[in-house]
Amino acid sequence: MAEKPKSVVLSVVAVAVFAGLARMVLQKIRADRAARATNVAGPVDEKTRAWISDVVRTPRQ
Template sequence: MAEKPKSMVLGVVAAAVFAGLGRMVIQKVRADRAARNHRVTGPLDKETRARISRALRTPNK
């Protein structure tokens, strides 16, 4: 009996998925590292936001 040829589609799709996931992980690690190195802060609370807003609205004397 002749053997059935194996399809390479599954292997190619799996490789593409793993490559895409790996790329996303590397981008996330690089973004986290850049944020840590540049001291990017998280979201501000309402009180801090209000103080900044007030400071920007008042004219400099």
């Protein structure tokens, strides 16, 4: 009889851990889909690429 409460607690903790992991995975999937839908980091044209390169390489005074 003394072993039963331990096994119940262990199973409850295991379920809570797996539920937390599943929740994190779902949040990551939703965040990736939202980022893809907004296209924040889309393709960069050649003019913008040259401007970024110039800004990065030019020393500031």
